[in-house]
Amino acid sequence: MQLSRGSIVAAALDILDNYGFPDMTMRRVASHLNVAPGALYWHVANKQELITAIAEEIVSDVHHSDASVSPIQLSELFRTCLLRHRDGAEIVTASMSQPNSVVHSQVLDSFLRSISAQFHSRETTDMDLQSSAYGLVHLTLGSVLIEQSSKQYAADTGQEETAPKIELSRRSVELLLEGLRHS
Structure with missing residues (x-):
């Protein structure tokens, strides 16, 4: 090879x-x-660059998504991408936390395109759209990070695995978007 x-x-x-x-x-x-x-x-060049390359691979479906994908669908796609790989959310978080993170920009831009396509109007400010994109990205990422950490904890300790809070996560996304609709 x-x-x-x-x-x-x-x-x-x-x-x-x-x-x-x-x-x-x-x-x-x-x-x-x-x-x-x-x-x-x-x-x-170094492990940080490798982490970024891995994170770009993990979120590539999100980054290349079409603007016609609804914010709820995009959040679910992001969740699926993160869950495809053990510690996927941790890798993406590590990449997104780097200064001037390309992965952070790519994912935020994808969510912003999706939210703007569905919610852009004269009454909706750019700040509201950007804040909503930021909120959805971090809500989804944090939810999956906790889910993956809980799964690993259960495996390491022999504890019973707690069921993922998929419905709560989806409802959280819906509520955030409902807030945007009413802002």
Whole structure:
């Protein structure tokens, strides 16, 4: 296999899915690809850049979504993308927390397009639209982060897994959008 940024991201996602974020190290990715760790740095500058590349892959369906997708559907798509990978929400949060995060901008822009298509009117301010996009992104991300952390805790401790709060999350999104409709 030819070493490339794509093959490195694929290997890192495989490690993420099988072992979790804490075990996804540059050394482990290199070992997984049967290369020396230094070989990775020709394609990714450091672990932070790798985290961003992984997060971009995780949220690519959201980033490439059409503006006609409703904010509720987009929130559900975002949730699905995050849940596809073990610790997906943690990786995306780590990427979004970096200064000038491309992933944060991409996801927020996707939500802003969706919300603007459905709610833009003379009475709705740009600040209201942006605040709603911000709220939906962080509401969904936080909800999934807690769900994935709870699932991992249950697995690690042998506790019974709590059911995901899908209906509560969806209703929270609906209430946020209802607030925008009435603002």
